[in-house]
Amino acid sequence: MAEWSERISSCRNSGISVKQWCQEHGIVEKTYYYWQRRVFQALTAQQEPYFARVPLERPNGRQEVAVTVRIGNAEADIYTGADAATIEAICRALKSC
Known part of the structure; x- marks a missing residue:
């Protein structure tokens, strides 16, 4: 997995197309796309969801x-004016969750 992670990073930072x-x-x-999918799935599985309070600025306070x-x-509370x-x-x- 580590080897393919490095290869994918190398490809993405190369400035050339995946094919090239x-x-x-x-x-x-x-094979490249297979491993890219596996690496991304592994990274996603490692991330735990978390919440952060995002204060919204209101014109009238x-x-x-x-x-x-x-x-x-x-x-979650959604405040007036949320986009x-x-x-x-x-x-x-x-x-x-």
């Missing part, structure tokens, strides 16, 4: 909870 990099290193492109979202045993990307990120984070 694989040709130069004698690696079948399909007020922060009003618009909705509390509960998914499973996790919950769609923030709400989506909160829901994804809650689903991962």
Whole structure:
């Protein structure tokens, strides 16, 4: 896994296409993508979800909870004015708990 992690990093930092990099290193492109998927899956499995409070600036200084979202045993307050990307990120984070 460590060897392939180094190879993938080398390819991604090479500035050339995966196809060209694989040709130069004698690696079948399909094999490269297989190992890239395995390395990324291993990295994802090692990461534990965490929550961080992100303060929102309000023009009038007020922060009003618009909705509390509960998914499973996790919950989060979403404040008035939260944008769609923030709400989506909160829901994804809650689903991962």
